Amino acid sequence: MKSYRKVFEVNIPARMGFLNITSQVIAALKDSGIREGMALINAMHITASVFINDDEPGLHEDYARWLEELAPFDPSPQRYHHNRTGEDNGDAHHKRQIMGREVVVAVTNGKLDFGPWEQIFYGEFDGRRKKRIMIKIIGE
DSSP, X not given: OEEEEEEEEEOOSSSSEEEEOHHHHHHHHHHHTOOSEEEEEEEOSTTEEEEEEOOOHHHHHHHXXXXXXXXXXXXXTTTOGGGGGTOSOHHHHHHHHHHOSEEEEEEETTEEOOOXXXXXXXXXXXXXXXXXXXXXXXXX
């Protein structure tokens, strides 16, 4: 079995944003030479997420609004005890928990084995600095 690992950086200028990273994953899969296996895509930060869904701007706007309702940004230590450490991103940790840490996609015949409309996204909930995304592909 072969293994391939690639890490790349992103910098979302806003506090919250979504970035389609499907093309980066497809490029890594091609570079790996793996034809059958699994691809794991991981947000390597505790205030960011990787998820699969449709690349539709209205849906992403809905996600942002929904997440803000569930865990609103509030830098005060009254709402989020985490902010008592001097941080202001307690909400971002909650948003990441909701959206998830990583995804796994089957690789079949050298391609990501997606259903209709599926794309891979990076979700940022405490942006304005560099963050890393890891792609790990294993198989033959």
